[in-house]
Amino acid sequence: MAEFHGVKSRWEIKYEWSGGIAISRFMQGLKEGKILGVKCPHCKRVLVPPRIFCERCFIELTEWVELSPRGKINTFSIAYIDTNALPISTPQINAVIDLDDARGIIGIFHIIGEAKPEEIYVGMPVEAVFRPAEERTGSILDIKYFRPLKEGKPNE
Amino acid sequence: MSYEVAVVGVGQTKFEYQSKKTTQELVFEAAKKALDDAGMTLEEIDTVVYGSAPDGFDGINMKGEHVIDAAGALGKPFERVFVGGATGALAPITGYYHVASGLSRATLVICQEKMSPCKPKPQGLFNTIFDEFTDRPMGINLIYIFALEMNRYMTVNKIKLETLAKVSVKNKKNAMDNPYAQLPMEITVEDVLNAPVMAYPVTKYHISPSSDGAAAAVFVNKNIAKYKEKPVWIAGVGWCLDSTYWTNRDLAYPKYVEYAARQAYNMAGIKNPQKEIQVAEPYDPFSYKELQHAEGLLLANRGEGWKLIEEGIAYRDGKLPLSPSGGLLGVGNPIAAAGMMKFNEIVLQLRGDAGKRQVKNNPKVGVVQAWGGLMQFTGVLVLKA
Amino acid sequence: MHERIAIIGAAMSPLRATYPELSYKELMFATVSKALLDAGIGKDDVDSLVTCSDDLWEGRSIGDEFVPDQIGGALKPNNRINADGVYGVFQAFMQIRAKVATIVTVVAHSKSSDLITKNRILNYALDPVIERPLAQHPYFIPALEATRYMYETGITPADLARVVIKNRQAALKNPYAAYGAKLTPETVQNSPTISSPLTELDAAYYADGVAVVILAPESVAKNLKTKPVYVLGIGWDSESAHLGARNWGRADYAYKAGIRVYEMAGIKNPAQELDFAEIDDRFSYKELMHAEALRLVPEGQGKKVLTGETMPINPSGGYLGLGYAPNAAGLTRVVEAVFQLRGEAGSRQVKNATKGLVFGWYGPPSASGGAVILGNE
Numbered sequence: 082m083a084e085f086h087g088v089k090s091r092w093e094i095k096y097e098w099s100g101g102i103a104i105s106r107f108m109q110g111l112k113e114g115k116i117l118g119v120k121c122p123h124c125k126r127v128l129v130p131p132r133i134f135c136e137r138c139f140i141e142l143t144e145w146v147e148l149s150p151r152g153k154i155n156t157f158s159i160a161y162i163d164t165n166a167l168p169i170s171t172p173q174i175n176a177v178i179d180l181d182d183a184r185g186i187i188g189i190f191h192i193i194g195e196a197k198p199e200e201i202y203v204g205m206p207v208e209a210v211f212r213p214a215e216e217r218t219g220s221i222l223d224i225k226y227f228r229p230l231k232e233g234k235p236n237e
Numbered sequence: 238m239s240y241e242v243a244v245v246g247v248g249q250t251k252f253e254y255q256s257k258k259t260t261q262e263l264v265f266e267a268a269k270k271a272l273d274d275a276g277m278t279l280e281e282i283d284t285v286v287y288g289s290a291p292d293g294f295d296g297i298n299m300k301g302e303h304v305i306d307a308a309g310a311l312g313k314p315f316e317r318v319f320v321g322g323a324t325g326a327l328a329p330i331t332g333y334y335h336v337a338s339g340l341s342r343a344t345l346v347i348c349q350e351k352m353s354p355c356k357p358k359p360q361g362l363f364n365t366i367f368d369e370f371t372d373r374p375m376g377i378n379l380i381y382i383f384a385l386e387m388n389r390y391m392t393v394n395k396i397k398l399e400t401l402a403k404v405s406v407k408n409k410k411n412a413m414d415n416p417y418a419q420l421p422m423e424i425t426v427e428d429v430l431n432a433p434v435m436a437y438p439v440t441k442y443h444i445s446p447s448s449d450g451a452a453a454a455v456f457v458n459k460n461i462a463k464y465k466e467k468p469v470w471i472a473g474v475g476w477c478l479d480s481t482y483w484t485n486r487d488l489a490y491p492k493y494v495e496y497a498a499r500q501a502y503n504m505a506g507i508k509n510p511q512k513e514i515q516v517a518e519p520y521d522p523f524s525y526k527e528l529q530h531a532e533g534l535l536l537a538n539r540g541e542g543w544k545l546i547e548e549g550i551a552y553r554d555g556k557l558p559l560s561p562s563g564g565l566l567g568v569g570n571p572i573a574a575a576g577m578m579k580f581n582e583i584v585l586q587l588r589g590d591a592g593k594r595q596v597k598n599n600p601k602v603g604v605v606q607a608w609g610g611l612m613q614f615t616g617v618l619v620l621k622a
Numbered sequence: 623m624h625e626r627i628a629i630i631g632a633a634m635s636p637l638r639a640t641y642p643e644l645s646y647k648e649l650m651f652a653t654v655s656k657a658l659l660d661a662g663i664g665k666d667d668v669d670s671l672v673t674c675s676d677d678l679w680e681g682r683s684i685g686d687e688f689v690p691d692q693i694g695g696a697l698k699p700n701n702r703i704n705a706d707g708v709y710g711v712f713q714a715f716m717q718i719r720a721k722v723a724t725i726v727t728v729v730a731h732s733k734s735s736d737l738i739t740k741n742r743i744l745n746y747a748l749d750p751v752i753e754r755p756l757a758q759h760p761y762f763i764p765a766l767e768a769t770r771y772m773y774e775t776g777i778t779p780a781d782l783a784r785v786v787i788k789n790r791q792a793a794l795k796n797p798y799a800a801y802g803a804k805l806t807p808e809t810v811q812n813s814p815t816i817s818s819p820l821t822e823l824d825a826a827y828y829a830d831g832v833a834v835v836i837l838a839p840e841s842v843a844k845n846l847k848t849k850p851v852y853v854l855g856i857g858w859d860s861e862s863a864h865l866g867a868r869n870w871g872r873a874d875y876a877y878k879a880g881i882r883v884y885e886m887a888g889i890k891n892p893a894q895e896l897d898f899a900e901i902d903d904r905f906s907y908k909e910l911m912h913a914e915a916l917r918l919v920p921e922g923q924g925k926k927v928l929t930g931e932t933m934p935i936n937p938s939g940g941y942l943g944l945g946y947a948p949n950a951a952g953l954t955r956v957v958e959a960v961f962q963l964r965g966e967a968g969s970r971q972v973k974n975a976t977k978g979l980v981f982g983w984y985g986p987p988s989a990s991g992g993a994v995i996l997g998n999e
Contacts (some may be wrong), residue, residue, distance in 0.1 A: 090754065095737075099735075101646075103645070128485070133648055136480050136482075141655075166358045166361070190371070192375065222407035291684060296750055297746065302860070302990060303747070311860070314992075320686050333722075366683040477698065478699070481691050502685075559873070595639070
């Protein structure tokens with residue numbers, strides 16, 4: 082049997098994706114420390130991440146609203162691996178957070194900070210913590226993480 | 238009019254963590270085996286459908302063009318279907334409509350994946366299946382979101398990890414009888430629970446491996462099928478894609494699976510799937526997925542998928558065996574080829590040709606499902622002996 | 623006898639070098655909405671959807687994940703084919719005939735402007751072990767083909783320049799075209815050589831755009847307000863993509879696709895029976911090569927395309943004039959053919975057009991392509 086031969090190679094591809102109307106405005110909102118959504122006048126949902134259409138009603142959406150940065154954990158997971166499935170030393174708490182103001186199941190994916198893994202539960206009230214204004218770039222990472230709601234009552 | 242369509246040949250390669258064979262060699266091996274099983278030559282094939290998932294795994298853009306020679310498609314109408322993990326169902330569904338439309342008398346369907354060339358690990362590539370603005374910067378991968386969905390499914394339906402662990406134990410044990418399996422093993426529920434945690438609640442044994450492999454089948458119309466032994470008929474097909482916005486969906490129940498299943502059952506004239514389906518291969522890249530998908534396939538009541546495993550229904554000697562092949566958990570998960578392997582397993586079960594894996598209830602009606610995307614896409618096929 | 627299948631709605635966005643102000647989703651939503659309006663139906667009337675795309679063009683793996691919402695396809699059957707957009711029409715046609723769907727929407731989109739390193743990804747389509755290490759600018763493959771084709775037929779670089787001039791001039795009449803222009807032979811031939819004999823202007827420029835068609839059986843089409851355009855035939859073919867194993871002087875894939883499409887449409891003499899053709903001209907020589915393979919001109923006489931002895935070929939301006947929107951490309955030409963057959967092509971209208979041919983090629987390094995014949999009677 083012959084020896085096995087192969088070659089090594091790396092894909093080098095660059096993209097510059099346009100965010101368009103909806104995502105550009107969402108990113109601008111994050112830069113300003115706000116979570117923006119768009120409201121469907123037909124089904125009344127407030128959609129986050131925003132888009133200029135409602136996939137259910139198939140109409141154009143133009144009504145923008147600012148949402149409270151508070152929500153509840155819809156589900157969570159504690160990751161001991163990184164993106165490449167290689168082990169990490171400090172576990173990361175991932176979560177889908179249903180936003181209080183969105184009505185219905187409208188959540189966003191983010192991480193949980195200022196909490197120990199064993200404290201987290203489904204339904205836990207949390208709030209977004211933004212990075213300082215000068216560090217924000219118009220990115221989902223402008224939200225540093227969500228943390229358990231410390232004071233005040235959870236919105237119902 | 239549409240034409241009746243039968244499957245008259247199936248074949249697959251071994252599923253392995255790192256195959257020494259190239260993409261083309263895997264495609265050729267599966268295609269040749271399926272043709273041989275059908276007792277047919279390439280000259281009798283009118284069209285070829287190829288299914289494969291992200292080009293990034295083996296680093297080949299326009300991957301379909303790369304395998305045309307190996308797939309026996311030279312000088313024929315050929316196309317590549319690619320809808321993520323559901324490709325293993327959408328490729329046979331596409332093969333079905335090639336023949337059912339009358340455009341083809343015989344169609345060869347081949348699904349193949351070679352994940353191992355992707356470094357450091359194929360899982361990293363899954364970051365690129367997420368939204369570039371909202372998800373990717375978070376370093377997200379598929380294990381992360383499966384873990385999120387699994388937790389939601391368990392929480393809403395009050396399912397214990399022990400119950401889900403039993404699915405892994407069953408499928409890996411079923412795979413002991415599958416000569417093509419990558420991870421056949423006899424393990425205990427404790428082994429699953431005590432395995433290294435990747436992302437809570439997912440441990441190493443709740444998840445299927447990354448794999449290289451291929452599987453293929455030959456689809457023909459009635460005029461050809463009547464000369465073949467033991468044709469298996471495609472009685473129903475259905476498929477459904479849910480919204481991209483996965484954080485805006487109910488993660489506990491896969492409505493899109495139900496929609497796809499209802500489409501397939503309606504076409505097959507199946508009114509009561511829990512009674513009429515005798516063997517099933519629901520997609521099981523993770524332990525909980527087998528039960529959650531069984532609910533979507535209406536093989537269990539909503540929220541009661543756990544009963545299938547706890548009450549012994551899902552085992553090979555049970556009333557409705559699930560994943561008798563060993564599933565993705567036991568046989569392996571070369572993305573597109575995984576669903577096709579499940580398809581082939583149902584064909585073999587309905588023919589009575591599954592050997593040591595043969596289920597005990599002499600099945601005449603089976604269902605196969607493959608699933609993918611951002612927890613959003615399902616293809617379903619109902620097969621009848 | 624099968625029931626006939628018709629295109630009941632069509633729309634496309636004007637092709638542009640870039641749409642920086644809109645995301646691909648927003649461009650798709652706008653165009654699909656327009657097509658539904660054109661058909662006079664709502665998204666809930668649609669049973670099934672088909673898209674054609676390739677992950678690397680978009681930079682999103684499993685790209686079909688990202689389309690259902692904006693095309694009215696969420697919670698519906700969707701299928702995605704990795705091919706030129708014309709393959710989407712084949713899927714819709716087969717699904718309707720197989721009776722798994724009645725009304726099918728076909729969408730193909732390109733936001734090729736999002737991809738900075740366009741040429742590089744074409745080389746990633748070459749065999750990684752034996753071909754890629756030799757790769758240069760990816761147009762070396764069409765250049766090899768052009769050389770052989772010109773050797774066999776006596777076509778000259780000046781002839782290629784005439785194709786470019788013809789199509790870019792035609793595009794001046796097409797409001798959907800991005801690259802209409804009046805060029806001189808000198809401008810084309812003196813533009814920088816990419817890989818001889820091809821100059822920069824022998825290759826179509828990239829574009830962003832979305833094309834949509836909606837198909838239904840005749841019984842449904844008859845009850846709608848829009849004049850149906852019938853799909854009289856479909857046919858496609860694949861030959862080897864490997865560099866050592868292809869017929870460099872002839873487009874065998876187009877020839878075989880032609881045999882199939884003409885047989886289905888009952889066409890014996892395409893040069894006589896068709897009124898116009900919209901065929902792939904991603905590179906200037908391809909128009910001539912495809913015209914020969916599809917028997918629009920006699921074998922070896924591709925040059926006749928340039929002498930006014932044929933039916934109108936690429937009255938839209940072709941890709942050279944319109945712009946080439948990867949994956950969407952062939953479907954933009956299907957939409958154009960629908961406009962022609964409805965008599966809605968404005969100043970580029972082909973008079974008394976009743977039957978037209980569309981042929982799409984998957985692009986380098988592939989040797990795959992497909993044809994559709996549309997008719998209004």
